[in-house]
Amino acid sequence: GAGVSQSPSNKVTEKGKDVELRCDPISGHTALYWYRQSLGQGLEFLIYFQGNSAPDKSGLPSDRFSAERTGGSVSTLTIQRTQQEDSAVYLCASSTSGSRLETQYFGPGTRLLVL
């Protein structure tokens, strides 16, 4: 079956613009994660959705970042008033139920460049 997909694969934007990044998890997976991979910073957790529960937003770096998950499936990560330090690869992952002992399946990422 299809894996996790993300769009767009690349995004170039100007500083101050808003961007939306999309993630389609594996069908049937109720847990969805957003991560960011910056040069020199490694991977960091941003936000976690599990079913209909309130998302865990503890990793979001500022209030310019927000995410939604509609209908328990597709998720959108929005970055408002983008800054150059937001340039990174944004990765989405999903797992079956969010159990701590589950494999996470990663999407190919969206490479964001803020000029």
Add this chain to the structure above:
Amino acid sequence: KNEVEQSPQNLTAQEGEFITINCSYSVGISALHWLQQHPGGGIVSLFMLSSGKKKHGRLIATINIQEKHSSLHITASHPRDSAVYICASKGVGGADGLTFGKGTHLIIQP
């Protein structure tokens, strides 16, 4: 806050060599993940373990819960094993996302 440390940061070896990558973490965890990232490629999950040892082909992952340490071994290494290997921990409580090490950049020369 959990800190995840990996060593070495970079490793170059000859084809056929036995490879060991180490990972240590600072607080109790519920699971430890080993991930592989090829240049320009996506991230693939290799192992998820909470105790003991797992083996898949030429890859072996071990974890020592008491010592807060895990190792990834590659036997009979091959140039196609060249990639960044990342260990990541899943906490017992708090945020449910993974906490990542900075990765080990492995190059296997023919």
